Amino acid sequence: INDEHRVTGILFSNGETWKEMRRFALSTLKDFGMGKRVAEEKILEECGHLIQVFERKPFNTSHPVNYATSNIISSIVFGSRFDYDNLRFRNLVSRVNESISLFGTTGIQVSLMFHLSNFVNNTLGTIRDVEDITQKLKETLNPQICRGLVDCFLIRKQKDEDSCVKDIQFTEENLIFTVMNLFSAGTDTTAATLRWCLLLMAKYPQIQDQVQEELTRVVGSHEVHVEDRKNLPYTDAVIHEIQRLGNIVPMAIPHKTSQYVTFQKYFIKAGTTVIPLLTSVLYDESEWESPHTFNPSHFLDKEGRFIKRDAFLPFSAGRRACIGESLARMEVFLFFTSLLQRFRFMPPPGVSENDLDLTPAVGFTIPPSPHELCAISRQ
Numbered sequence: 001i002n003d004e005h006r007v008t009g010i011l012f013s014n015g016e017t018w019k020e021m022r023r024f025a026l027s028t029l030k031d032f033g034m035g036k037r038v039a040e041e042k043i044l045e046e047c048g049h050l051i052q053v054f055e056r057k058p059f060n061t062s063h064p065v066n067y068a069t070s071n072i073i074s075s076i077v078f079g080s081r082f083d084y085d086n087l088r089f090r091n092l093v094s095r096v097n098e099s100i101s102l103f104g105t106t107g108i109q110v111s112l113m114f115h116l117s118n119f120v121n122n123t124l125g126t127i128r129d130v131e132d133i134t135q136k137l138k139e140t141l142n143p144q145i146c147r148g149l150v151d152c153f154l155i156r157k158q159k160d161e162d163s164c165v166k167d168i169q170f171t172e173e174n175l176i177f178t179v180m181n182l183f184s185a186g187t188d189t190t191a192a193t194l195r196w197c198l199l200l201m202a203k204y205p206q207i208q209d210q211v212q213e214e215l216t217r218v219v220g221s222h223e224v225h226v227e228d229r230k231n232l233p234y235t236d237a238v239i240h241e242i243q244r245l246g247n248i249v250p251m252a253i254p255h256k257t258s259q260y261v262t263f264q265k266y267f268i269k270a271g272t273t274v275i276p277l278l279t280s281v282l283y284d285e286s287e288w289e290s291p292h293t294f295n296p297s298h299f300l301d302k303e304g305r306f307i308k309r310d311a312f313l314p315f316s317a318g319r320r321a322c323i324g325e326s327l328a329r330m331e332v333f334l335f336f337t338s339l340l341q342r343f344r345f346m347p348p349p350g351v352s353e354n355d356l357d358l359t360p361a362v363g364f365t366i367p368p369s370p371h372e373l374c375a376i377s378r379q
């Protein structure tokens with residue numbers, strides 16, 4: 001990671017590589033419907049699959065939710081989704097998941113070689129999985145039809161090679177790392193947010209009641225669509241508050257200053273590593289009435305209308321801000337509302353709401369600690 005020339009993909013790259021890969025990923029995500037109707041259809045289709053595997057008996061929300069969010073990225077990147085019992089897919093999701101959690105751990109305990117070697121093995125395993133899937137796409141590539149981001153990348157790579165472009169960024173290495181970055185940045189974050197949603201609903205049943213009352217009143221038994229959001233101010237406020245309190249990427253991603261910067265009264269040299277602490281704004285005591293408690297009123301005015309807050313920055317800000325924000329917001333809204341329409345989320349028998357633990361897990365992104373919930377059908 002220290003040698004800038006060897007870092008590829010988007011998340012940890014800089015300079016020309018970062019610029020090209022970010023631009024390419026953003027425009028391709030848009031072409032494949034990010035924030036638009038096409039993505040909505042994909043997400044609603046995936047909701048249908050997720051609903052099938054939720055159970056009345058206590059179950060760990062981690063696997064199904066991770067598979068569902070991963071499938072949204074899969075259909076955009078590879079052009080198809082995977083069945084939840086596909087072994088290769090399950091391995092890919094759990095490797096990506098484990099790498100992110102180990103990345104957080106190794107960051108804190110670099111000396112623990114056990115974690116470091118696990119992290120490296122996981123990453124190598126993920127590279128092999130992604131290489132295998134992209135190899136199959138290469139073998140069936142039709143330059144007239146882009147099934148997903150990988151096809152678009154391969155077509156662009158061929159075009160640049162044919163026209164002898166200097167300093168080609170569309171390389172094999174950049175393909176693998178861009179795909180891995182989208183998987184890791186897009187799956188774990190959205191899944192962690194959704195798991196916080198379900199856990200907090202089980203922990204605060206009165207808030208769950210209010211969300212379900214609003215959903216029944218406004219949407220009834222129809223399928224929820226993005227356009228319903230404006231008529232669901234309470235539900236919208238609850239989702240925002242979950243993202244604020246969940247604070248799932250507390251330290252964003254470390255970056256290096258590219259030039260001399262004056263920030264407040266500090267002088268920062270070029271090349272200094274800067275860690276944007278999102279916690280400092282999401283829990284800012286001068287911005288939020290009760291920063292450490294779950295309080296959807298943070299996003300509601302006196303008449304119960306939804307209000308935007310400037311300090312709501314879970315996707316960070318500036319040139320390195322999250323590129324998946326509109327996709328993630330759409331996913332969280334549609335998954336959350338579709339699930340709450342059908343199920344009541346409760347602690348397992350013998351566990352009270354008070355016993356549900358809100359201590360986050362350790363990692364680069366912070367999902368809830370392992371727990372089980374029951375999904376009781378409302379129909």
Ligand code: HEM
Binds near residue numbers: 010182187249317322
């Ligand atoms: C609730 C879900 C999500 C949250 C909270 C989240 C949050 C973040 C944050 C805090 C950053 C770091 C920004 C910085 O360094 O200042 C980031 C970067 C990034 N995110 Fe997300 N993200 C989410 C979902 C997604 C999705 C679905 C995708 C993929 C489509 C994605 C792709 C990326 C990428 C590629 C970057 C690196 C951008 C760059 O370095 O230029 N994220 N995200």
